[in-house]
Amino acid sequence: MNTDKYTQGPKKEDYLSHIAFDSVIFGFNGKELKILILEYQNTGLFALPGGFVRRNESLDEAVTKGVMERTGIDNLYLEQFHTFGDLNRFDSMAMERILIMNGLDIKAHEWLLDRFISIAYYALINFEEVNPIPDALADSIDWYSLDELPPLIMDHGTIVQRALTTLRDNLDRKLLGMNLLPEKFTMKELQNVYEKILGESFKRTAFQRKMLSANILIRHEKRFTGGAHRAPYLYSFKIQ
Amino acid sequence: MNTDKYTQGPKKEDYLSHIAFDSVIFGFNGKELKILILEYQNTGLFALPGGFVRRNESLDEAVTKGVMERTGIDNLYLEQFHTFGDLNRFDSMAMERILIMNGLDIKAHEWLLDRFISIAYYALINFEEVNPIPDALADSIDWYSLDELPPLIMDHGTIVQRALTTLRDNLDRKLLGMNLLPEKFTMKELQNVYEKILGESFKRTAFQRKMLSANILIRHEKRFTGGAHRAPYLYSFKIQ
DNA sequence: TATTATTGTAACATTTTGTTACAATAATAC
DNA sequence: GTATTATTGTAACAAAATGTTACAATAATA
Numbered sequence: 001m002n003t004d005k006y007t008q009g010p011k012k013e014d015y016l017s018h019i020a021f022d023s024v025i026f027g028f029n030g031k032e033l034k035i036l037i038l039e040y041q042n043t044g045l046f047a048l049p050g051g052f053v054r055r056n057e058s059l060d061e062a063v064t065k066g067v068m069e070r071t072g073i074d075n076l077y078l079e080q081f082h083t084f085g086d087l088n089r090f091d092s093m094a095m096e097r098i099l100i101m102n103g104l105d106i107k108a109h110e111w112l113l114d115r116f117i118s119i120a121y122y123a124l125i126n127f128e129e130v131n132p133i134p135d136a137l138a139d140s141i142d143w144y145s146l147d148e149l150p151p152l153i154m155d156h157g158t159i160v161q162r163a164l165t166t167l168r169d170n171l172d173r174k175l176l177g178m179n180l181l182p183e184k185f186t187m188k189e190l191q192n193v194y195e196k197i198l199g200e201s202f203k204r205t206a207f208q209r210k211m212l213s214a215n216i217l218i219r220h221e222k223r224f225t226g227g228a229h230r231a232p233y234l235y236s237f238k239i240q
Numbered sequence: 241m242n243t244d245k246y247t248q249g250p251k252k253e254d255y256l257s258h259i260a261f262d263s264v265i266f267g268f269n270g271k272e273l274k275i276l277i278l279e280y281q282n283t284g285l286f287a288l289p290g291g292f293v294r295r296n297e298s299l300d301e302a303v304t305k306g307v308m309e310r311t312g313i314d315n316l317y318l319e320q321f322h323t324f325g326d327l328n329r330f331d332s333m334a335m336e337r338i339l340i341m342n343g344l345d346i347k348a349h350e351w352l353l354d355r356f357i358s359i360a361y362y363a364l365i366n367f368e369e370v371n372p373i374p375d376a377l378a379d380s381i382d383w384y385s386l387d388e389l390p391p392l393i394m395d396h397g398t399i400v401q402r403a404l405t406t407l408r409d410n411l412d413r414k415l416l417g418m419n420l421l422p423e424k425f426t427m428k429e430l431q432n433v434y435e436k437i438l439g440e441s442f443k444r445t446a447f448q449r450k451m452l453s454a455n456i457l458i459r460h461e462k463r464f465t466g467g468a469h470r471a472p473y474l475y476s477f478k479i480q
Numbered sequence: 481t482a483t484t485a486t487t488g489t490a491a492c493a494t495t496t497t498g499t500t501a502c503a504a505t506a507a508t509a510c
Numbered sequence: 511g512t513a514t515t516a517t518t519g520t521a522a523c524a525a526a527a528t529g530t531t532a533c534a535a536t537a538a539t540a
Contacts, residue, residue: 016257016258016355016357017256017257017258018256018257018258018259019258019259019357053325053357055355056327057327058325058326058327059323059324059325059326059357060325060326062325080322080323082320083299083320083323083359084299085293085298085299085300085302085359086298086299086300087296087297087298115256115295117256117259117293117299117359119323119325119357186487187487187488188486188487203528203529203530204486204487205488205489205529205530205531206528206529206530208487208488208489209489209528210527210528213527222537224537224538225537225538226486226537226538227484227485227486227537227538227539228483228484228485228486228536228537228538228539228540229484229485229486229487229536229537229538230485230486230487230488230535230536230537231486231487231536231537231538232486232487232488233487233488426518427518427519428517428518443497443498443499444517444518445498445499445500445519445520446497446498446499448518448519448520449497449520450496450497453496462506464506464507465506465507466506466507466517467506467507467508467515467516467517468506468507468508468509468514468515468516468517469505469506469507469515469516469517469518470504470505470506470516470517470518470519471505471506471507471517471518472517472518472519473518473519
């Protein structure tokens with residue numbers, strides 16, 4: 001491994017030029033829908049976890065591995081949703097600042113200041129199952145509520161909005177709730193996921209009947225110690 | 241303009257390396273759903289209309305312009321649906337053959353033999369409104385039924401399948417029928433579009449009621465000379 | 481043992497969708 | 511002209527899905 005401080009960043013010859021990826025990782029804590037944002041070392045710049053594609057790995061591999069490296073989160077189901085390729089999307093100033101603040105030589109990494117097209121992915125994860133770890137480039141990695149996002153670099157704000165739209169469109173069709181809940185959960189917890197993601201509320205009885213008749217749930221034992229009332233059943237998703 | 245036969249293909253310095261686009265253009269003739277396929281000059285190779293992205297144009301611009309240049313079809317509404325980035329998707333043999341058969345120098349166009357990631361778009365168009373014209377690289381450009389496609393180069397077969405899936409998913413939600421019909425059309429013609437795209441048939445009365453109650457159609461005068469029976473109304477889509 | 485809040489489900493109302501029936505025609509044949 | 515023919519527009523009814531209300535069951539707590 002190269003130990004020269006000035007050239008230890010990503011090397012041009014290892015990567016496909018002009019191609020990047022970004023990821024919008026949604027997390028749910030039982031109450032709120034949040035997303036994962038990195039803050040770059042000493043720059044005050046906030047960004048989505050992203051990266052580049054090595055010449056010898058597929059796009060999907062690059063994204064799975066890259067997100068793992070930057071966040072410490074493993075076993076994510078990432079779904080591609082859009083490729084962003086506007087002319088004005090890339091801001092070389094931001095990238096330059098990130099390089100400088102991380103002690104990386106500009107000349108040696110000039111290819112990173114060129115124009116990039118970015119393929120965007122999203123994932124859903126249960127908040128409490130993971131402990132995100134920032135990589136060497138980032139000061140911090142944290143969950144942010146959608147209505148309390150810091151200003152993001154480049155077009156990352158647009159990417160987040162589009163991810164949210166896609167998530168809402170796909171919620172029912174793709175059984176996405178699965179990733180935000182523990183193995184076993186109550187009907188109320190499931191309803192919470194739907195309500196927070198879609199931003200609307202449902203009648204308890206109608207929601208329950210619809211979910212039960214959809215034939216996607218397995219009913220297990222009851223969960224006790226939930227309060228002074230009848231204990232709810234626990235459910236899990238049928239794997240299809 | 242460069243007139244040297246060996247170097248008159250796309251020049252490396254004008255384009256973003258490793259990035260291509262492909263388009264699946266669906267056409268409907270009142271009866272069948274077809275797609276547009278190019279046959280490359282003297283190679284027996286069939287492919288989707290595609291191209292590359294210039295350094296000074298956005299991805300969407302490149303696609304709109306590129307498809308126009310390769311097919312002669314203007315004013316297409318192209319929608320991005322997926323980016324293909326597998327390692328094995330690019331077949332440099334096919335590209336080499338295309339270059340040779342078009343009298344282009346391999347050395348001068350070596351960058352085209354490298355790995356590419358392709359952003360795929362689809363469009364819908366009324367068959368009879370257009371007259372596709374092949375560009376200089378292609379022998380022919382023709383409409384093919386989905387069940388009579390020739391073998392396509394690289395992963396273009398996969399791209400077509402995925403385009404069809406996306407089209408079906410989006411048919412209702414995005415009012416796509418619009419692009420396949422003349423300005424004014426009968427209810428039967430509209431039903432035909434839905435049935436051919438979705439590959440299933442609907443009850444006439446239920447379909448008619450659903451479309452009328454969806455409040456997306458404007459009713460116009462009747463169309464006479466349709467045969468020995470009551471004349472149907474003509475409709476157009478409300479622009480929203 | 482009474483109280484409390486939530487849960488599971490039934491019952492009914494409303495809306496949407498599926499099906500059948502039939503009258504209203506344009507063109508054609510006579 | 512008039513009868514014939516096939517398709518269209520719409521109403522009427524049936525079935526299914528969804529929305530709403532009601533209420534008994536029941537864990538924990540007081």
